[in-house]
Each structure stands twice: as structure tokens, then as C-alpha cells.
Amino acid sequence: MLSRIPVPMDDSDQAGHTLEYALKDDINEAAAERAEPVFDRAHKIVDGWDREIETIVGIGHLVRNIIDRADDYDAIMIGSHGADRERAVRRFLVGNVAETVSKRVQIPVTIVH
Numbered sequence: 001m002l003s004r005i006p007v008p009m010d011d012s013d014q015a016g017h018t019l020e021y022a023l024k025d026d027i028n029e030a031a032a033e034r035a036e037p038v039f040d041r042a043h044k045i046v047d048g049w050d051r052e053i054e055t056i057v058g059i060g061h062l063v064r065n066i067i068d069r070a071d072d073y074d075a076i077m078i079g080s081h082g083a084d085r086e087r088a089v090r091r092f093l094v095g096n097v098a099e100t101v102s103k104r105v106q107i108p109v110t111i112v113h
Contacts (some may be wrong), residue, residue, distance in 0.1 A: 031057050063100045070105040078102075080113045 007022045009015045024030040039055040046053050058065030070076060078098045102109040 027059065028057070031059050063097055063104070066097075066101050067104050070101075070107055073107065075108040075110065076101060076105065077110045077112060080111050 007015075007019050009019065021030060035055070035057045042053060042055060056069070058069075066076065066078075078101060080096075080098050098109075098111045102111060
């Protein structure tokens with residue numbers, strides 16, 4: 001469990017929401033709650049296919065979470081663009097998740113456009 005979490009603040013509503021999120025008793029549980037609709041969608045997509053999926057909640061930096069788990073798998077398939085609405089600005093400032101992952105892992109990466 002996490003016990004020390006910095007929460008940078010300004011006067012935005014988002015900063016207040018972030019602090020409330022961080023104050024929840026169990027940050028892991030809060031992350032799992034936030035991930036639940038995403039996982040539900042993934043399972044609905046898989047329904048009807050003869051496949052199984054595993055869902056994992058990662059806390060922290062998305063790219064680091066993917067890279068840290070990469071060696072447990074044979075390959076990675078990742079979308080070229082996520083749900084980031086400010087994608088152009090974000091990509092300019094910090095880079096694209098799929099591109100960064102593909103450059104840093106030692107297993108094959110397929111980027112789906």
C-alpha cells in the first residue's frame with residue numbers, strides 16, 4: 001500500500017478532485033474502481049470469441065507499468081492513440097505511449113492504427 005503521495009495543487013477543480021482521490025483510504029481500491037468500466041468494456045468485446053483475457057490495474061506511470069510487465073508476455077499489442085483528449089499537446093511534451101513502449105521493450109510490439 002502507498003503511504004506517502006505528493007499531490008501538486010493549484011486552484012483548479014481537477015486539483016481538488018485529485019486530492020480527494022488521493023485521500024481515499026486505499027489508493028489501490030480507488031484505482032481498481034476507476035478501472036472497472038474499462039475492464040467491463042474489454043470483457044464485453046471478448047464475449048463471443050474463444051479467448052480469455054487478464055486485466056491488471058497499474059498505479060503510476062503508464063509506460064513504466066507496461067515496460068515493467070513486458071517480460072511476462074510474448075508480445076504487446078497497443079493502440080496508436082489513447083483516450084487523451086489533449087493528445088497533440090501531450091505528445092509534443094512527453095511523447096506517445098505506444099512509441100515509447102515500442103522503443104524500450106525487448107519483445108515484439110504491434111501498434112494498431
